[in-house]
Amino acid sequence: MSLGFFSIFTFCSLLFLSERKMKSFAAIVALLGVFWIQTSAAQIFYLEEPGNALVTATMSIDNEKYLADVHVRAGEYSSDTIFDYWHGYVATRVFSRNACFILKIEKDSIPELREIGRLAFEKQTLKKIYSPNNLWVQYDTGKSVFANVKEWLIYGKAIENLCRGLPIYKLVKTEAPLNSRACANAGIPSILGIRICPKLD
Numbered sequence: 001m002s003l004g005f006f007s008i009f010t011f012c013s014l015l016f017l018s019e020r021k022m023k024s025f026a027a028i029v030a031l032l033g034v035f036w037i038q039t040s041a042a043q044i045f046y047l048e049e050p051g052n053a054l055v056t057a058t059m060s061i062d063n064e065k066y067l068a069d070v071h072v073r074a075g076e077y078s079s080d081t082i083f084d085y086w087h088g089y090v091a092t093r094v095f096s097r098n099a100c101f102i103l104k105i106e107k108d109s110i111p112e113l114r115e116i117g118r119l120a121f122e123k124q125t126l127k128k129i130y131s132p133n134n135l136w137v138q139y140d141t142g143k144s145v146f147a148n149v150k151e152w153l154i155y156g157k158a159i160e161n162l163c164r165g166l167p168i169y170k171l172v173k174t175e176a177p178l179n180s181r182a183c184a185n186a187g188i189p190s191i192l193g194i195r196i197c198p199k200l201d
Contacts (some may be wrong), residue, residue, distance in 0.1 A: 011123060026194040043060065043061045043121075044058065044059070045060075046058055046084075047059060047123060047124065048190070049189040049190060056072075059116075059120055059188060061113065062185075063084075063117075066086040066113060067082065067085070067113075068082070068083035068116055069081075069186050070082075072186065076095070076096050079092055079093060080095075082158050082162050083116070084156050088105045089155050089164055090102070090103045090105055092103075092186040092194060092196065093166065094186055094196065096184065097184060099166070099167045099169060100162065100163035100168045101137070101139060101171050101186075102159070102169070102170055103137055103171040103194075106173070109135050110192070116191065132187075132192055132193040133192050136173070136195070136197065137174060137194060137196055138193065138197045138198065139170065139172075139197075139199060141199065144168060144169050161188055161194070177197055183197040183198075184197075
């Protein structure tokens with residue numbers, strides 16, 4: 001069953017369901033989402049930022065390579081992000097900064113690939129509005145590098161393809177700053193917002 005057909009089926013079904021049945025139906029869709037994500041090798045999701053039609057994203061998940069690839073289109077605030085669970089890194093290319101930012105995956109701050117897929121499935125299918133988990137990270141503006149062969153072996157081919165030829169900044173987790181105007185937005189709209197901020201001395 002294709003995702004498009006499933007979405008049409010879902011929409012038509014929602015028109016005829018009572019509130020109690022709607023809750024049961026939502027639970028069934030969530031359960032189906034878990035099984036579908038586990039058994040499907042690759043999926044593509046189309047996501048929007050709630051309340052902002054100008055921010056749209058395409059996310060593809062490759063379960064065999066343990067990768068999630070996110071393309072956010074938001075004008076000058078566009079970004080591409082790779083979640084490479086095999087190598088253990090997230091890399092974000094922020095187009096307005098003309099740079100790449102790399103963060104080591106930590107379980108307490110980055111959801112597992114299966115969880116990201118489940119949330120995206122529910123978001124796209126049920127049109128739920130999620131309050132995204134915001135991950136605040138910072139970088140030192142004076143410490144960019146250009147990766148070499150050794151670093152590309154550590155980060156993996158997908159991140160190399162995203163970041164080759166760009167200055168790379170390593171990110172560390174931080175608290176939300178008092179003033180976030182200098183921060184860039186990336187990540188997955190309505191699921192996991194990554195807020196990238198320069199380190200203030």
